[in-house]
Each structure stands twice: as structure tokens, then as C-alpha cells.
Amino acid sequence: MTERIHVAGLAEFDASQFLDTDEAVAAYINDILQANDSALLASALGDVARARGMSEIARAAGLTREALYKALRPQAQPRFETVQRVCAALGVRLVAVPA
Numbered sequence: 001m002t003e004r005i006h007v008a009g010l011a012e013f014d015a016s017q018f019l020d021t022d023e024a025v026a027a028y029i030n031d032i033l034q035a036n037d038s039a040l041l042a043s044a045l046g047d048v049a050r051a052r053g054m055s056e057i058a059r060a061a062g063l064t065r066e067a068l069y070k071a072l073r074p075q076a077q078p079r080f081e082t083v084q085r086v087c088a089a090l091g092v093r094l095v096a097v098p099a
Contacts, residue, residue, distance in 0.1 A: 014047075014050075015028065015044070015047040016047045016048070016050040016051035017051070019047060019048050019051035019052075020051065022091065022092075025048050025051075025090065025091075025092060026092055028044060028047070028048065029041075029044060029045075029048070029092055029094075032044040033094070038077060038078075039074065039075045039076060039077060041083070042071065042072050042073070042074075042075075042076040042077070042078050042083070043072065043073070043074045043075075043076070045072050045083065045086050045087070045090070046069075046072030046073065046074075048090050048092075049068060049072060049086065049089075049090065052090060054068060054069065057086065057089045057090060058089075060088075060089035061082075061085040061086050061088070061089040062085060063082070063085070063086075068086070071086070072086070
């Protein structure tokens, strides 16, 4: 007899636990960019910021911690300037390549 798995009992996936190298961060952000979804990008940057330490990233980006949380929450639509500042604080940059 097989045991049933109840989805409600599963822990929520947290990508920040796996973003422990610069290469992992770059691969994650590149994969997210393929979705062409600004809210998803904001959420992914939030994952990376949590992995690196929100307070430290906020300080490096010139934002308050609260403003950073607000800008990078799921479904947020941050300004491009904010995305650039957060990317710089995270040590990554967005790059265009031929499609």
C-alpha cells in the first residue's frame, strides 16, 4: 500500500537556500530572465537578496530594508533603476544577447 502525500503538509520551496555561489546566482537569474516576467524577476532578486542578507543588500543598493522587501516581493513591479541598484549590490548584471 502506498502512503499518500498531502501537499498542504509540504514545506514551501525557498530558492535562497540553494543560491550559495556566484555561479548559482547567475544561472538562477538567467533562467528567470527567460520567462520575460518582471514580477518573477523581482521575486527572484528577492530570493538572492535573502540568500546574501537583506540588510547588507539594502545598504549596498542605497535602500532601506523595508523598501527592498517591498520592491522585491512577489508580484512587485519595481522601477528599472531599483532593479539595476539591486543587481549591482548582488554583484550581477543584466546582459542582452541575440535571441
